[in-house]
Amino acid sequence: MYAIIDLETTGGQPTQDRITEIAIYIHDGDQVVDSYATLLNPGRPIPFYIQQLTGITDEMVKEAPRFHEVAKKVVQMTEGCVFVAHNVRFDYSFLKKEFADLGYTYSRKTLCTVRLSRSLIPGQPSYSLGKLCQNIGIPLNNRHRAAGDAEATAILFDRLLKISQEAEAPGYEQAAAADKLMAVDAAAPMGQRPALKKPSARKVAAVQQAIKTALLPPLITPEKVAALPQEAGVYYFHDEHGEVIYVGKSINIYKRIQQHFAVDYKSRKSMDFKNSIADITWELTGSELVALLHESSEIKRLKPHYNRAQRRSVFPAGIYMRVDENGYKRLYYGRADANNQEIPIIALGNQFKAKGFLYHKVAKYNLCQKLCDLYKSSSSCFDYQVHRCKGACIGLEPAEAYNQRVDEAIESITYEHQSFVIVGEGRRAGERSVVVVEHGRYLGFGYIDETFTARRLEAFKDVIKAQVDNKDVQQIIRQYMRTKHKDKVKVFA
Known part of the structure; x- marks a missing residue:
């Protein structure tokens, strides 16, 4: 039994939006045997653009039942059924969330008619419900209303079932091949005649396969997922045009990508992301640290659409340190470009962020605002006047005592050692990875023979590939060094 379901909602995020209409068509494998549809009161205003799209207004749902009033019927109708929908993760995630709010765990096997359509009706210009129905001659009335869309999906599903059953019927394709043989010259040698085709392996048991692979993006095959390595590395999601749309990393690529595909739909954007994935490639790194560093570098290089973190590739500001004529170590912020030959303690996105970062360190380590170029004065700084500064700005606090706190501030944003190599796991037996830092700057990573x-x-x-140093990789290395890693660290003077 199959429950073909369509929902209309107040928006695209199950965590915050609610259902305004539900329609269910029960299909027994031969035909539709039951149906149900109703408006639902979402308990909140329907956004204007949603009203424009669906035609469902606040007035229409004012007297409609709340979800808890129809929940029992939904459970009973779909009990023992496969949950079928076009882009099934959208509808399924919304229903799961509504039931979860009632303290009930709703769980059904799922089947996506987008994935099944791609398998059984290949080559369509679009697999959106509206365009697909138009292209293959399925009537679609009351578009963007639950009953209309569910009815069209039920007709589509019925057609897909018949295509699958025909493909599985004994002799179906052999008969088609025999018809072609009628046009073959009877005098042609047997070895030159077209061979009878076996039933299409792609179509055989397509429905059962679609149920098993319901969590996968529509364009990703189970074979592609099965081929993923269970090793550390960086992976890339590509769209239909081959463009990289997301870069990730993991110590086990196979398990991490399975987690990507198993999560419930959270927003319309997450569904668009999942539906856009057409291919997966990867690079093994062996080392978890190298995977972290390479992911950061690749995100900045490729700027994938669905990567938000670490996309910035230019860090034009930084925090610096100099020693003045009185022996005081003075932190200051400034530009971090090619014209500035000084190496920043840390590089930041802009001078506004650098100034804010320095203010934070001044407050945390009780430093002098004046000595950090954050307070312009010919005498004491403001903090001294309110007894937060110990008087380094006017020479009252000895340089040695003040510099100790500056060193603590610097230590909090730098490495324990200035020049070192981290030797970790390689990509194969007999190989080791190396990450090189010199004078507090990350230089890159590479691989060496274990001998x-x-x-x-x-x-x-000499054995590394040069990489760009920035605040992200500095943070990655610092955090990694603080974990209980098993890598070897070689320190150089």
Whole structure:
């Protein structure tokens, strides 16, 4: 039994939006045997643009039942059924959330008619419900209303079932091949005649396969997922045009991507993202740290549409340190570009962020605003006047005592060692990964044979691929060094 379901909602996010209409068509494998449809009062105003799209207004749902009033009927109608919908994760996620709010766990096997249509009716210019129905001659009345869309989906599903059953029928394709043989010259040698085709492996048991793979994006095959490595590395999601739309990393690529596909739909954007994935590629790194660093670099290089974090590739500001004529270490912010030859302690997105970052460190480590160029004065700073500064700005606090707190502030944003190499797992047996930092700057990563020996940092620099240093990779390395990793750290003077 199959329950073909369509919902209308107040928006695209199950976590905050509600259902305004539900329609259910029960299909027994041969035909529709039952149906149900009703408006629902979402308990909140329907946004104007949603009213324009669906035609469902606040007035229409004012006297409609609340979801809890129809929940029992939904459970009873769909009990023992496969949950079928066009873009099934959208409707299924909304229903699960509504039931969860009632303290009930709603769980059904699912089947997506988008995926099944791509399998059984290949080559269509679009698999959206409206365009697909138009292209294959299915009437679609009351578009963007639950009953209209569910009825069209039920007709589509019925047609897909018949295509699947015909493909599985014994002799179906053999008969078609035999018809073609009628046009073959009877005198042609047997070896040159067209061979009878076996039933299409792609179409056989297509419905059962669609149920098993309901969590996968419509364009991703189970074979593609099965081929994913269970090793550390960086993976790439591509769209139909081959463009990279997302970059991720994991110590187990297969498990991480399975998690991507298993999560419930959270928003319209997440559904668009999932439906856009047409291919998956990957690069093994061996090392978890290298995977983290390479992911960060690739996001900045490719700027994938669905990656939000770490897309910034330019960090034009930074925090610097100098020692003044009185021996005080002075932190200050400034530009971090090619014209500034100083190496920043940390690079930041802009000078506004750099100034805010420095204010935070001044407050946390009780530093002097004047000595950090955050307060312009010929005498003491403002903090001294309110007893927060110990008087370094007017020479009352010894430089040694003040500099100790500056060092603590610097230590909180730098590495424990200035020049070092992190030697970790390689991509294969007998190989090791290396990450090189020199004078507090990340230089890049590479791979060496496990028999490789070197006493000088220069030897490691020769085997790495140069990478750009920035605040993101600095943070990645600092955090990784604080974990209980098993990598070897070689420190150089």
